[in-house]
Amino acid sequence: MKLGPALLTAHLWLVLAFLYVPIVVMVVLGFNASPLYALPFQFDLVWYRELVGNAKLIDAGIHSVGIAIVNTIIATTFGTMAALAFARYQFRGKTILQLLLFPPVAIPWLVIGTAMLVFFYWIDIKRGLFAILLGHVALSLPYVIVVVGARLATFPRAVEEAAATLGATPFQTFRRVTAPLLAPGVIGGALFAFAVSFDQFVISYFLAPPGVTTLPVEIYGAIRKGFTPEINAISTIIIVVSMGALLLTARFYRFGGER
Amino acid sequence: MSTVAVTDAVKRYDSVAALDGVTMTFRDGEFFGLLGPSGSGKTTLLRAIAGFVTLDRGQVLIDGQDVGGVPVHARNIGMMFQNYALFPHMSVAENVSFGLEVRGRPREEVAQRVKEALAMVRLGGLEQRKPKQLSGGQQQRVALARALVTRPKVLLLDEPLGALDKHLRQEMQVELRRIQRQVGITTIFVTHDQEEALTLSDRIAIFDSGRIIQEGAPMAVYERPVTKFAAGFLGEANFLQGRVTAMEAGDIARIALDIGGEVSCRLTNGQVGQTVLLALRPEKITLAAGGQAGLNALRGKVLDVVFSGNSTTYRIAVGDQVMILFKQNLVQGTVAPGTEVVLSWSPDHLVQVTP
Numbered sequence: 208m209k210l211g212p213a214l215l216t217a218h219l220w221l222v223l224a225f226l227y228v229p230i231v232v233m234v235v236l237g238f239n240a241s242p243l244y245a246l247p248f249q250f251d252l253v254w255y256r257e258l259v260g261n262a263k264l265i266d267a268g269i270h271s272v273g274i275a276i277v278n279t280i281i282a283t284t285f286g287t288m289a290a291l292a293f294a295r296y297q298f299r300g301k302t303i304l305q306l307l308l309f310p311p312v313a314i315p316w317l318v319i320g321t322a323m324l325v326f327f328y329w330i331d332i333k334r335g336l337f338a339i340l341l342g343h344v345a346l347s348l349p350y351v352i353v354v355v356g357a358r359l360a361t362f363p364r365a366v367e368e369a370a371a372t373l374g375a376t377p378f379q380t381f382r383r384v385t386a387p388l389l390a391p392g393v394i395g396g397a398l399f400a401f402a403v404s405f406d407q408f409v410i411s412y413f414l415a416p417p418g419v420t421t422l423p424v425e426i427y428g429a430i431r432k433g434f435t436p437e438i439n440a441i442s443t444i445i446i447v448v449s450m451g452a453l454l455l456t457a458r459f460y461r462f463g464g465e466r
Numbered sequence: 467m468s469t470v471a472v473t474d475a476v477k478r479y480d481s482v483a484a485l486d487g488v489t490m491t492f493r494d495g496e497f498f499g500l501l502g503p504s505g506s507g508k509t510t511l512l513r514a515i516a517g518f519v520t521l522d523r524g525q526v527l528i529d530g531q532d533v534g535g536v537p538v539h540a541r542n543i544g545m546m547f548q549n550y551a552l553f554p555h556m557s558v559a560e561n562v563s564f565g566l567e568v569r570g571r572p573r574e575e576v577a578q579r580v581k582e583a584l585a586m587v588r589l590g591g592l593e594q595r596k597p598k599q600l601s602g603g604q605q606q607r608v609a610l611a612r613a614l615v616t617r618p619k620v621l622l623l624d625e626p627l628g629a630l631d632k633h634l635r636q637e638m639q640v641e642l643r644r645i646q647r648q649v650g651i652t653t654i655f656v657t658h659d660q661e662e663a664l665t666l667s668d669r670i671a672i673f674d675s676g677r678i679i680q681e682g683a684p685m686a687v688y689e690r691p692v693t694k695f696a697a698g699f700l701g702e703a704n705f706l707q708g709r710v711t712a713m714e715a716g717d718i719a720r721i722a723l724d725i726g727g728e729v730s731c732r733l734t735n736g737q738v739g740q741t742v743l744l745a746l747r748p749e750k751i752t753l754a755a756g757g758q759a760g761l762n763a764l765r766g767k768v769l770d771v772v773f774s775g776n777s778t779t780y781r782i783a784v785g786d787q788v789m790i791l792f793k794q795n796l797v798q799g800t801v802a803p804g805t806e807v808v809l810s811w812s813p814d815h816l817v818q819v820t821p
Binding site for chain 1: 517554568
């Protein structure tokens with residue numbers, strides 16, 4: 208009977224190994240001196256130094272971070288507002304709108320990207336950073352609405368009523384009661400929005416004009432040309448940023464669930 | 467201190483009337499219980515007084531002033547909610563000071579009044595705890611302190627003790643009453659617990675289908691219910707139907723019961739031949755093994771016996787009706803099931819009710 212748990216544990220470790228070994232190898236080789244990934248391992252920061260000197264990658268990185276931040280601000284603001292509207296008000300077409308939130312999450316990005324490219328061309332929005340930003344906002348809004356909505360679904364409305372009976376104006380109630388209690392959900396939504404934008408390749412690739420790229424697009428281009436451990440270095444940085452965001456999300460989610 | 471009045475209050479949700487023409491006055495400093503089954507309109511009335519519900523018709527007056535256009539936060543009320551609705555992200559002290567801070571009171575005054583309020587509910591020393599770290603009873607006290615610290619005109623309680631276990635509930639009833647007397651605040655509370663309403667209230671009102679069925683002092687409503695619903699909702703009652711056979715001096719009627727037997731009781735404006743429904747409280751009935759049946763004395767047979775320590779509940783078949791009877795256990799031993807018994811009572815305890 209002791210075999211069962213042991214097998215399960217081994218299985219778990221195998222799954223984790225399958226997921227993480229390639230990543231670990233990639234990260235380690237980013238610190239290896241050989242450009243041809245030759246062993247034995249020789250520690251060197253040469254690829255990180257190269258990276259600093261690579262203007263195209265740096266530019267792409269700045270674009271990616273910039274777009275992700277602006278996207279996060281816009282998507283979180285409008286997503287939170289939409290989630291509040293869904294949770295608090297009755298209006299015509301509410302159910303249809305709520306149903307329509309989910310397909311964009313399920314439709315392949317390739318299809319959405321093509322659709323956006325055609326649509327933007329049609330309404331005369333030129334390919335470029337602005338178009339990429341629009342695309343990212345459209346993609347990340349449903350995530351924010353769903354995450355903030357989940358928080359709102361368990362929101363104790365009575366505390367807002369209590370605040371009102373205690374003399375708080377609607378604005379005071381929002382600032383001192385609603386907002387602090389909603390914050391974990393909003394932060395969770397914001398991290399989602401950031402991650403969706405920062406990792407986004409397909410939409411960015413379709414909407415980027417020649418010469419302007421984001422990090423994932425630039426990495427894709429670099430790999431096609433035959434790649435150096437520089438890519439490992441930039442990938443390592445991306446992993447650190449993404450994992451950090453994910454851990455933060457998990458942390459806020461835990462908070463959200465418990466309160 | 468303040469009076470609250472409601473005149474001809476009507477509130478409809480779709481076609482259902484939550485309030486269907488309610489007029490009542492809450493006197494200065496009284497503890498008033500709104501009692502009724504769920505959906506009877508009592509909570510809607512409380513929320514209309516608070517300002518959460520806008521009436522379709524009628525007025526809410528606080529100290530004679532129509533507060534119809536006054537938003538909740540400007541009504542100067544205190545309210546306790548069913549699950550306390552404490553602010554989970556604030557400490558006990560922050561919860562209690564909230565109402566003073568949003569009013570912009572000076573810091574020293576806030577600190578002083580928070581301290582007094584917490585002392586009043588006997589929670590001194592727990593200022594820095596978060597609501598989650600408190601027991602149900604303690605949370606209850608915080609909610610009460612928070613509601614009273616702003617010195618509101620009226621205190622509204624929405625099933626305030628519903629979430630507590632029985633023992634704590636009784637303790638909090640006493641506490642609530644003590645504090646209410648001490649502060650002297652007009653208090654309106656909603657409950658579906660009849661015992662709680664009887665224990666706490668100076669006056670009660672029984673609601674059904676958006677209307678007041680009866681209002682008055684707990685004892686008056688209990689002893690003289692006006693409808694079958696009121697008699698059955700507040701406590702338990704046996705209902706006896708019969709026909710008036712004779713009217714005697716002093717409005718005393720003789721009534722032949724449908725289940726057989728004859729009773730007499732006071733019947734204002736009684737007519738011979740009239741059908742009447744009488745309510746009889748189970749504790750008013752005397753039970754005797756053997757004896758003569760006659761006026762206000764019916765023969766029956768014990769069906770079952772439930773012994774509950776200080777009292778015993780009997781179910782007794784009388785004709786084709788089952789009557790219940792409470793007997794205090796003044797002596798040891800109960801009457802066994804199957805025993806032929808005679809039930810009797812004083813005519814004063816028969817109360818005519820409308821069906």
